[in-house]
Amino acid sequence: MSLEARLLVTRPAFTLDLALEVRPGEVVALLGPNGAGKTTALRALAGLTSLSGGHISLHGAPLHTLPAESRPIGMVFQDYLLFPHLTALDNVAFGPRCQGVPKAEARAVAAALLERVGLAERAAARPRQLSGGQAQRVALARALAVRPELLLLDEPLAALDAHTRLEIRSHLRRHLADFDGVTVLVTHDPLDAMVLADRLIVIENGTMVQQGTPVEVARRPRTDYVARLVGLNLYRGVADGARVKVGELLLHTSEHLDGAAFVAFPPAAVALYRERPDGSPRNLWQARVDGIERHGDNVRVHLDGPVAAFADITPAAVADLDLTPGRQVWASVKATETHAYPA
Amino acid sequence: MGSFAPERVGPEGPRGGPAGRPATGREVSGRLPWMLVVPALAGLAFLVLPLAGLLIRAPWSTLLERLAEPHVLEALRLSLVCATIATAVCLVLGVPLAWLLARVEFPGRRLVRALVTVPLVLPPVVGGVALLLVLGRRGLVGQWLEATFGITLPFTTAGVIVAEAFVAMPFLVISVEGALRAADRRFEEAAATLGASRWTVFRRVTLPMVMPGVVAGGVLCWARALGEFGATITFAGNFPGTTRTMPLAVYLALETEPEAAIVLSLVLLAVSVIILASLRDRWVSAP
Numbered sequence: 001m002s003l004e005a006r007l008l009v010t011r012p013a014f015t016l017d018l019a020l021e022v023r024p025g026e027v028v029a030l031l032g033p034n035g036a037g038k039t040t041a042l043r044a045l046a047g048l049t050s051l052s053g054g055h056i057s058l059h060g061a062p063l064h065t066l067p068a069e070s071r072p073i074g075m076v077f078q079d080y081l082l083f084p085h086l087t088a089l090d091n092v093a094f095g096p097r098c099q100g101v102p103k104a105e106a107r108a109v110a111a112a113l114l115e116r117v118g119l120a121e122r123a124a125a126r127p128r129q130l131s132g133g134q135a136q137r138v139a140l141a142r143a144l145a146v147r148p149e150l151l152l153l154d155e156p157l158a159a160l161d162a163h164t165r166l167e168i169r170s171h172l173r174r175h176l177a178d179f180d181g182v183t184v185l186v187t188h189d190p191l192d193a194m195v196l197a198d199r200l201i202v203i204e205n206g207t208m209v210q211q212g213t214p215v216e217v218a219r220r221p222r223t224d225y226v227a228r229l230v231g232l233n234l235y236r237g238v239a240d241g242a243r244v245k246v247g248e249l250l251l252h253t254s255e256h257l258d259g260a261a262f263v264a265f266p267p268a269a270v271a272l273y274r275e276r277p278d279g280s281p282r283n284l285w286q287a288r289v290d291g292i293e294r295h296g297d298n299v300r301v302h303l304d305g306p307v308a309a310f311a312d313i314t315p316a317a318v319a320d321l322d323l324t325p326g327r328q329v330w331a332s333v334k335a336t337e338t339h340a341y342p343a
Numbered sequence: 344m345g346s347f348a349p350e351r352v353g354p355e356g357p358r359g360g361p362a363g364r365p366a367t368g369r370e371v372s373g374r375l376p377w378m379l380v381v382p383a384l385a386g387l388a389f390l391v392l393p394l395a396g397l398l399i400r401a402p403w404s405t406l407l408e409r410l411a412e413p414h415v416l417e418a419l420r421l422s423l424v425c426a427t428i429a430t431a432v433c434l435v436l437g438v439p440l441a442w443l444l445a446r447v448e449f450p451g452r453r454l455v456r457a458l459v460t461v462p463l464v465l466p467p468v469v470g471g472v473a474l475l476l477v478l479g480r481r482g483l484v485g486q487w488l489e490a491t492f493g494i495t496l497p498f499t500t501a502g503v504i505v506a507e508a509f510v511a512m513p514f515l516v517i518s519v520e521g522a523l524r525a526a527d528r529r530f531e532e533a534a535a536t537l538g539a540s541r542w543t544v545f546r547r548v549t550l551p552m553v554m555p556g557v558v559a560g561g562v563l564c565w566a567r568a569l570g571e572f573g574a575t576i577t578f579a580g581n582f583p584g585t586t587r588t589m590p591l592a593v594y595l596a597l598e599t600e601p602e603a604a605i606v607l608s609l610v611l612l613a614v615s616v617i618i619l620a621s622l623r624d625r626w627v628s629a630p
Contacts (some may be wrong), residue, residue: 074536081527
């Protein structure tokens with residue numbers, strides 16, 4: 001009893017080929033860069049984009065043979081698409097009305113849902129009178145009003161400003177936890193994905209490159225895109241015991257492995273020196289400063305050398321080291337700060 | 344995990360220019376080119392002078408008496424009724440046709456769209472002749488209509504409505520089709536995901552969203568029907584009380600009593616201006 005699908009959509013310059021299995025009650029996030037095919041996958045599940053091949057089955061019954069209006073789905077769109085000529089209440093009542101629920105009853109259902117998302121007092125407002133966060137909640141209520149078995153969310157928080165986003169994210173998380181159907185959401189924001197989803201599926205160029213729980217994905221990225229999202233330096237090399245050879249560089253790690261392996265460490269674990277440090281730590285290499293940018297309260301230094309790496313240091317350290325692009329520095333990472341895992 | 348992309352900030356709005364320089368207007372205006380100004384003024388005069396002439400030559404002293412004459416009121420009533428019914432017919436047939444052209448992919452769609460616009464460029468008299476050939480007593484469809492239902496259209500009030508609808512419908516179809524193409528189709532997709540059939544989507548989402556376009560098209564259509572002359576006189580004739588609409592009455596009066604023609608023309612002008620003015624702010628201009 002779950003969603004089981006293989007989505008194949010071919011376009012002239014793009015192919016989406018994605019296998020999905022989601023259990024009831026589970027929230028899966030499709031995470032990927034723009035143009036990776038996340039939204040196409042979601043539209044294919046909804047029936048708004050037709051499949052070139054593959055299948056979709058929900059609770060064992062085929063879904064891909066049904067038109068969008070006959071699928072037991074609820075969808076929240078990126079910019080919500082609330083009907084501008086209807087009130088918030090009538091937007092939410094729209095779905096039940098289409099299912100043949102009498103008007104008064106549909107409105108009662110809608111009013112209850114608006115109450116649940118905390119917008120009972122905005123029932124009579126038109127969409128253009130609602131704030132972004134309110135519109136998002138009405139859109140969620142509208143999607144839930146059809147009692148969907150499959151809930152689809154397309155970049156549900158992308159249109160919100162940073163402050164509202166924080167509030168709506170936790171609000172959405174509560175509602176997704178209460179929802180007992182299958183949820184698939186699409187996002188390019190790793191934080192949204194980590195907070196909202198039980199499992200992440202990372203898509204690049206129309207195919208899945210990694211999946212796992214947010215913790216697994218954050219700890220063990222398998223592509224440069226994921227590593228950048230979760231803020232880690234990532235290298236692929238060959239392990240031999242507690243050492244991983246990455247190109248010309250030998251990195252000492254705390255884990256023992258053999259064969260193809262990934263090594264990851266956070267930019268904050270990278271220490272920089274003007275001169276070769278004494279009592280030298282084992283992971284030490286000479287690098288050239290390629291760029292410097294502000295990063296939160298710290299400064300992110302882009303390093304070139306045997307391996308490309310990011311180092312996060314304090315603004316004071318930048319001044320002490322007199323860092324400028326092109327300068328040669330020594331970079332080091334403690335073995336205990338690295339994390340190695342099989343590739 | 345501190346490397347999330349920063350929130351993107353929208354492009355900054357235009358800022359005022361440096362102090363001392365006006366924010367709007369050009370720095371160097373130069374002389375207006377007479378090559379443009381002279382024809383522009385001539386064009387304006389050409390459009391406005393005839394209307395002014397109508398007002399200047401109007402027999403203001405006897406206006407009310409002439410307006411109250413039974414045949415004037417009769418022609419006016421007939422015109423308003425026929426144009427309104429013709430517009431209703433155009434709405435009932437034309438809105439679905441516009442939807443078909445805008446929303447359904449079918450072979451020959453471009454040809455159909457071209458055919459729909461033919462009455463727009465066809466001389467109305469030719470349209471009247473064509474209607475006679477098809478819907479006349481001996482016409483292809485007219486024969487069958489008379490034999491089966493006992494309906495004859497030519498030279499009846501119904502014929503006036505048919506002629507007006509034939510000429511005016513393209514205005515509505517083009518206007519509504521344009522509105523449909525401009526409407527954001529993702530709202531229709533959202534409705535579909537909520538379980539709405541295509542008919543429900545049309546009725547509850549598409550139609551309300553393109554309503555301004557439908558009203559604008561309806562107004563154009565009504566104005567065109569009100570002024571219809573060629574197709575009407577050819578297909579429906581010129582019988583007082585049944586088919587003599589205002590434009591026909593104006594033309595006829597011009598030969599016998601020009602002052603009456605002026606009065607009738609003024610009435611038509613007034614009706615057009617009133618309709619245009621009353622709808623303009625609410626519907627015709629974009630929100």
